[in-house]
Amino acid sequence: MTDVTAPSSPRRPIFVRDAFVTPQPPPASTIGPVAWIRARLFSGPVNSAITLVTLVFLAWALPPIIRWLFVDAVWTGDNREACLPVDGREVGACWAFIKAKFGQILFGRYPVEERWRVELTGLFFVVGLVMLAVPKIPWKGVTAYVMLVVFPIVGFYLLYGGTGFDPLAPWVVAAVLAVLAALPSFPFKRPVQVALALILPLLIADVVFGLIALPVVETSLWGGLMVTLVVAVTGIVASLPLGILLALGRRSKLPVVKFVSVVFIEFWRGVPLITVLFMASVMLPLFLPTGVNFDKLLRALIGVALFSAAYMAETVRAGLQAIPKGQYEAAAAMGLGYWQSMRLIILPQALKIVIPGIVNSFISLFKDTSLVLIIGLFDLLGIIQFNFTDANWATPNTGKTGFVFAAFVFWIFCFGMSRYSQYMERRLNTGRRR
């Protein structure tokens, strides 16, 4: 420290520090685990009481659950003997049952030697999904196109099998015409290009699977997680475009279009999915001309797609409503027509806003797929329930274990999706955050 003589008052020296004081650590009562516990758990009498009651509740609830899940659980065994209580031994979850039935849980009664087809489809799906979901990976447009147009065709052939379409089918003719139409000198380029993009994969699949004939696996043999995913993914892929059209229809200025959309949306949103599935399984055959019969799985898929399209429509409508009026006016000022302004200006913004909402629809759709077991399809939950009837494995704990396992699988998928939607929400929020 140095003495400085201030010019204004020569008699009083002013002391100025030339070195910082080392910062003191905060008082022990505000940092560290003890302080944290005091602040978050015992800050007052009410808070302390809440903490104690919660602790008592946890002490009552947690130990039996942990014991049942892990400590007393049976991990290995070939049949029910392993999971039976012998000599007063406590027996918890029968994980050996899940191990023994794992193939069925994934594939249902799909023939064992053909299961590679399901695995290949699954691999395709996972790779595509990761490429779509991770923001850093480029080629989003191409991937989306592949996943929405190419994947359903290839997936259908792989899962169902068959020899493909007749090579001389109208598809071929249409495709050749389309190729001609795509030539630069051809007028009306854009719609034809779109048609070409839709037809070309069909044509290629036609040729490829015409050469490699895969044995047909009837959908009555499908089951397990595979059916859950098929129903969910088909529902999602089918409901998105239909939902967007319905949402546009509901906001249309044309009264008939608006009325039809409103009636459609309110009807499907007003009834429970289970009655929709009943309708699909009991009434759909009546609606079709005599002799035409749809596959049971296909009927359920139609029901699920129409049902979720109504929910999707409301989600998309929310996004459309959130777009400021100026955007519509700007699009009109640019001279864009209705479809152009929707495609280029409005929908990209609206869909971006409602991505979390769309993912939430996906989550509820994914959970709702379990209802197909009521109309006799063996999805993940259905196949696990079906396996309880196996006399080889009937023990008091088999059922519980099966349900807990199914719950865990559903939870992983749904929780993952919800976390992803929160991540996207934060990411997409950047443009609006100040």
Next chain:
Amino acid sequence: MTLRDTAPAPLAAPSRAGSWLYDPTIRGIVYQVALALFLVLFGWWIFDNTVQNLRAANIASGFGFMSDRAGFDIAQKPIEFTPDDTHGRAFLVSLVNTLIVAALGIVGATVLGFFAGVARLSPNWLLSKVAMVYVETFRNVPLLLQLLFWYKAVLSVLPGPKQGVVLPLGSNLSNRGLIVPRPVPGDGFGAVEIAVLVAIAAVFVLARWAKSRQEATGQIFPTFRVGAAVVVGLPLVVFLLAGMPLSFEYPELKGFNFVGGFVFKPELMALLLGLVIYTGAFIAEVVRAGIMAISHGQSEAAFALGLKPGVTMRRIIIPQAMRVIIPPLTSQYLNLTKNSSLAVAVGYPDLVAVFAGSTLNITGRAVEVIFLTMGVYLAISLVTAAFMNWFNTRVALIER
């Protein structure tokens, strides 16, 4: 683009054909006529197919079957029903069963949801984490799976009535369900019921008077406390004056089952447990979002005016939060009502299980039965939505 040095040619009058083709009004009419035509044709095609299919299968149509003898029994009947009654009456019984589950479920889910939602915002770390685990676990598992779990893995493996869990007041929890004492009203209990109605009416009058007095003089009347005292006190006084005309029928174990008492069947319990826990998790999120939507400034402003925390909560925070909470809460109620149709999976005799199940199987009238079932749910949804829209506009914040 090139620069033009000549004046642009005057716009030629558009040709008649062109204006037809590009006139938005005419285009709109054409689109709409095409859509309507398509829908009419599609509907007619379906109708024609259905009629032909029904004729081929020799199934009569019409709702005449509703007055035929049902021939099946219903496990739980809030109103009288025997197998000799009609399908129409079975429809009514199952509808009442659906409404019972929906009403009980809504009450339970609201209580649980509000508690969990507030608990998630609690400053107590432990409580908020427990609430979070509850919400994240039960929201992300299908309801059907939860129902089956409660029914098949928990309730059906409870011990028989003899070894059942003994609860206070002679109640018993076993694989036959939860059995509680049944209140039996004696002579003069009607007076108590009238007293309840009178008390409720009195509170309404009191609340109006208190409000007008506060507007006129600024004095606050403790409406809530006085009202609660009236609603509880008046019936209690009448009850005591009438000589306590209420007895309880306690369940008694006779042979292998209980006799007397009121039984919550395992089917109903499983359905309620599933619906309440599942919907409660969603309501918790709705409540949390609603409270978090109210800015801190509101409570700070209230404190600055000298309002006490209780009054701030009741008069400032909750009314504003309710505006955010009510619309999604309504859709949760509707979801719960629609989800009660999963009763069919646990065998609770609701509308879908009885009417779209037993009646459909016996009569084979798929079209009529499914349409009627869907119509009921649709009517419930539309009525609720209409009411909530009206309520919502009534309480909506009027902005500039």
